[in-house]
Amino acid sequence: MKPPVFDYLDPRTVDEVLDLLADQECDVAILAGGQSLVPLLNLRLARPDVVVDINRIAGLDQVAVTDSAVLIGAMARLSVLEHDGNLVEVLPVVPEAIGLVAHPQIRNRTTIGGSLCHADPSAELPAVAVALGATMHLRSSAGVREQSAAEFFQTVFTTSRRPDELLTAVEFPRHAGFRFCFEEVSRRHGDFPFVGLCLGLRVANGVVVEARLAVCGVAERPVRLAGAESAFVGMPLPSDLAPVLDAASSEVEPPTDTHGSSSYRRALLRTLLRRAVARFDQGVQR
Ligand SMILES: Cc1cc2nc3c(=O)[nH]c(=O)nc-3n(C[C@H](O)[C@H](O)[C@H](O)COP(=O)(O)OP(=O)(O)OC[C@H]3O[C@@H](n4cnc5c(N)ncnc54)[C@H](O)[C@@H]3O)c2cc1C
Incomplete structure (x- = not known):
């Protein structure tokens, strides 16, 4: 498909971009890598008046x-x-x-x-x-x-x-003393995951002192699971993860769609948590 007609501008400074964005009269889309915007244009799901390409602005990639x-x-x-x-x-x-x-x-x-x-x-x-x-x-x-x-x-x-x-x-x-890892399940490598999670643990003397956990693919936005984080605290590693898994399961209401059911996604979340924690037992090596 071909995109709708739009004006294309490629300013060289951030201030020029901000002036263009300040124009309330027209719908402006910023073009960065274009890997999502261009398909959206071609499918006519995005119909901006102006596409502002920010690829020629120096210093925004530091x-x-x-x-x-x-x-x-x-x-x-x-x-x-x-x-x-x-x-x-x-x-x-x-x-x-x-x-x-x-x-x-x-x-x-x-x-x-x-x-x-x-x-x-x-x-x-x-x-x-x-x-x-x-x-x-x-x-x-x-x-x-x-x-x-x-x-x-x-x-x-x-x-x-x-x-x-x-x-x-x-x-x-930078969270001092934490180690983080990312786990996901997708149909093929490189596909968007059905479910993914980022887990960070701070462990002292073999016991979890603090945890940070966020999940994607289970809601309309990435969510932090505070209940599961609390359930981690005080837990020796390795350990029975049931309290953490149950807390995490109860905190999400994953959607059912063509990629998988809600219960499948909830089961994936439990599996991914087990995998992530097993990596901490091994020192979070890939
Ligand atoms: C085959 C394929 C597989 C993919 N698989 C994955 C995957 O597994 N996981 C994943 O996370 N992504 C995946 N993507 C998405 C890819 O990473 C997209 O490129 C990304 O989501 C958008 O980044 P972009 O730089 O290309 O942004 P663009 O497509 O240029 O822009 C995306 C949106 O962000 C806005 N925007 C961009 N930069 C700015 C800015 N600085 N300020 C304000 N607004 C801005 C744009 O206006 C647009 O609305 C996949 C894409 C393809 C084509």
Whole structure:
């Protein structure tokens, strides 16, 4: 199919983008990696008046690591992040989850900002952002706004980003003492998962002291499972996971669709939790 008619602009600065987004008269779509937007245009599910291509703006793809956080520019390509030695060292769950997104050719174009703004409820990176408590950095001509990942993802393909805002970066805090991993089940490698989860545990003397858990594919947005996190606390490893599995199961009401039933997804969640915890028993090696 062919896309509807639209104007195409490729500004060179963030300020130019913000001026274009501030125009209330026209519907503007930002083009990042184009791996979701272009199919949406071709299927005529998106009909913007103007497509603003942000690929020629310098500096939006930088990665900055400090003692407390990792700031990743919205235009950083997944294939670059996947192999970024610094990131593999300080925030390995991000490259790990990226390795499960689509295929290398798609990761060559896909940007982290595009993946987060597209907000597919099955997508890996939004779940990682929620589990780690990431902060979205948004800019408009009115100024700068920061929003937690938990509030950013609202429902299917919908975020709290306002039409005049550009996501410029995402900030992942570094959780001292935690180790994180990502597990998912998909039909084929590179497909969106039926269910995926990002689990982080802080373990001291063989006992879980703190847990962070977010799941994708079980709701209209990535969800953090506070009940399961609480059930983890005080649990020796290895251990009978029944309290955690039961808490997690009771916290979700997964959808039934053509890919699987609600009960199948709930069973997957239990299986994935077992797999993830087994990795902690082995020191979270891949
Ligand atoms: C075959 C195939 C398999 C895939 N498998 C997976 C998978 O397993 N897991 C997964 O998570 N994804 C998967 N994807 C989706 C892919 O990762 C998309 O590219 C991604 O969701 C969007 O990133 P993008 O950079 O291409 O954004 P685009 O397609 O350019 O944009 C997506 C949306 O975000 C908006 N946007 C982009 N950047 C910004 C910004 N900086 N500020 C504000 N708004 C912005 C755009 O306007 C648009 O609405 C797959 C895609 C394909 C084609």
